[in-house]
Amino acid sequence: MAGRQNRDRFELRRQSDGLVYTFVRQTRTDGTVGYQRQDQDLWIERRRDWGWVAWDTASQSCTGRPWNVLPADQGDHPPEGDWVSRKETKSYVYNLVYVS
Numbered sequence: 001m002a003g004r005q006n007r008d009r010f011e012l013r014r015q016s017d018g019l020v021y022t023f024v025r026q027t028r029t030d031g032t033v034g035y036q037r038q039d040q041d042l043w044i045e046r047r048r049d050w051g052w053v054a055w056d057t058a059s060q061s062c063t064g065r066p067w068n069v070l071p072a073d074q075g076d077h078p079p080e081g082d083w084v085s086r087k088e089t090k091s092y093v094y095n096l097v098y099v100s
Contacts, residue, residue: 052078
């Protein structure tokens with residue numbers, strides 16, 4: 001695997017204060033692959049019309065997504081770079097970076 005970046009883990013690094021969330025690639029109970037946040041049962045998953053997003057199953061809504069990469073241009077893993085999130089009245093900008 002020399003020369004190939006590991007896509008099993010990434011961090012979302014919040015730009016405003018440096019807070020970091022770590023996500024790990026997992027197979028979900030339905031057989032699909034997603035990335036689970038290490039400290040909570042929150043997932044970034046690929047949705048047919050949305051691409052890679054943080055998806056809230058309870059409300060059936062998107063709570064985070066890449067800012068500069070359209071769904072049609074996304075590959076088999078979440079794209080690196082700027083991501084935005086929304087939770088109630090707050091929004092944040094994160095940088096998604098793959099780590100070992």
